Amino acid sequence: MTDSKRKRVLSGIQPSGNLTIGNYIGAIRQWVQYQDQFDAYYCVVDLHAITVDYDQTALAAKTREVAALYIACGLDPHRNVIFVQSHLTEHAELAWLLTCNTPLGWLQRMTQFKDKAAKQEEGSVSAGLLTYPILMAADILLYHAEVVPVGEDQKQHLEFTRDLAQRFNHRFGQEVFTIPEPMIPLAGARVMGLDNPTAKMSKSETSQYHAVYLLDEPDMARKKIMRAVTDSGREIRFSDDPERAGVNNLLNIYQALTGQSREAIEAHFATARGYGDLKKEVAEIVIETLRPIQERYRELTSDMGELDNLLRQNADKARAVAQPTLQAVREAMGLLKKS
Ligand code: AQP
Numbered sequence: 001m002t003d004s005k006r007k008r009v010l011s012g013i014q015p016s017g018n019l020t021i022g023n024y025i026g027a028i029r030q031w032v033q034y035q036d037q038f039d040a041y042y043c044v045v046d047l048h049a050i051t052v053d054y055d056q057t058a059l060a061a062k063t064r065e066v067a068a069l070y071i072a073c074g075l076d077p078h079r080n081v082i083f084v085q086s087h088l089t090e091h092a093e094l095a096w097l098l099t100c101n102t103p104l105g106w107l108q109r110m111t112q113f114k115d116k117a118a119k120q121e122e123g124s125v126s127a128g129l130l131t132y133p134i135l136m137a138a139d140i141l142l143y144h145a146e147v148v149p150v151g152e153d154q155k156q157h158l159e160f161t162r163d164l165a166q167r168f169n170h171r172f173g174q175e176v177f178t179i180p181e182p183m184i185p186l187a188g189a190r191v192m193g194l195d196n197p198t199a200k201m202s203k204s205e206t207s208q209y210h211a212v213y214l215l216d217e218p219d220m221a222r223k224k225i226m227r228a229v230t231d232s233g234r235e236i237r238f239s240d241d242p243e244r245a246g247v248n249n250l251l252n253i254y255q256a257l258t259g260q261s262r263e264a265i266e267a268h269f270a271t272a273r274g275y276g277d278l279k280k281e282v283a284e285i286v287i288e289t290l291r292p293i294q295e296r297y298r299e300l301t302s303d304m305g306e307l308d309n310l311l312r313q314n315a316d317k318a319r320a321v322a323q324p325t326l327q328a329v330r331e332a333m334g335l336l337k338k339s
Pocket of ligand 1: 200
């Protein structure tokens with residue numbers, strides 16, 4: 001379906017908080033590596049961010065911030081299509097058309113819905129949280145994405161997208177949608193909370209020492225890492241032992257950012273005096289990684305007009321693909337053609 005020989009990839013991040021080094025290591029850094037390999041579409045999924053309680057006075061600024069961070073982290077807006085989901089009405093329209101083709105039971109068994117609904121105040125769970133996977137399916141299917149990078153937590157949603165696309169194609173007797181394949185991220189790409197290394201580092205978790213944000217000042221990043229929860233041991237080795245999850249998490253961050261092998265890292269820390277030495281080095285590599293990203297971010301956001309222009313041009317590129325897909329869906333479903 002795509003017009004280039006490179007496979008098409010699509011992914012996105014919700015502007016639901018400050019981007020963390022988890023978002024960088026697990027997603028954006030990998031997208032940067034794909035940019036020569038794939039025909040890539042990356043959106044800021046603001047329509048997903050409003051499925052839970054959120055601050056409407058901060059949403060627009062956060063949306064811009066995430067888009068600017070994509071670029072500051074190294075995604076070239078001329079080689080990747082970087083856009084804001086809500087700037088294309090096609091996403092919401094396709095989501096509705098797909099909603100009418102989704103069995104309710106498919107939605108009710110999604111584990112993310114159950115987890116997130118449990119965290120919302122009683123009575124405030126939106127229908128949007130239930131239909132979230134349909135919007136995600138629309139994001140993917142609009143662009144005929146062939147590959148979608150997914151972490152463990154999103155695997156079920158991608159399966160849902162595949163099932164929905166197959167059901168639609170079958171029901172309407174046409175290959176309207178391309179069936180996407182999952183792309184499993186690099187090993188060790190899951191970053192855990194610094195204050196609780198058994199839970200995923202998350203941008204919507206608000207406790208102060210949980211995550212290093214991409215825009216944290218060096219002193220703040222250092223402070224958070226120096227306070228990271230570890231255990232009472234001294235040995236600095238990779239381990240699957242849940243008791244040692246804190247040290248393992250720091251080592252994984254170190255490995256992701258230095259690109260060194262586990263053996264080389266363990267040898268390097270063999271003579272360390274304790275976890276303090278590991279934390280200092282992790283803090284330094286994190287700060288050095290963030291420094292150029294923050295500089296580029298400041299440059300980009302010094303001219304918001306230029307950033308908004310880039311987003312507008314990229315949204316036009318996205319629309320050129322999304323519109324014909326939506327048209328094909330409308331026709332397949334028998335809706336009257338717009339005059
Ligand atoms: N801790 C993490 N380690 C590795 N990868 C991560 N990602 C998120 N946290 C980690 C990846 O970043 C992208 C963000 O996806 P999202 O914004 O849709 O939300 P998410 O996965 O639920 O991420 P957060 O930060 O935990 O957001 P909130 O708190 O809003 O739910 C995905 O590619 C994800 O794998």
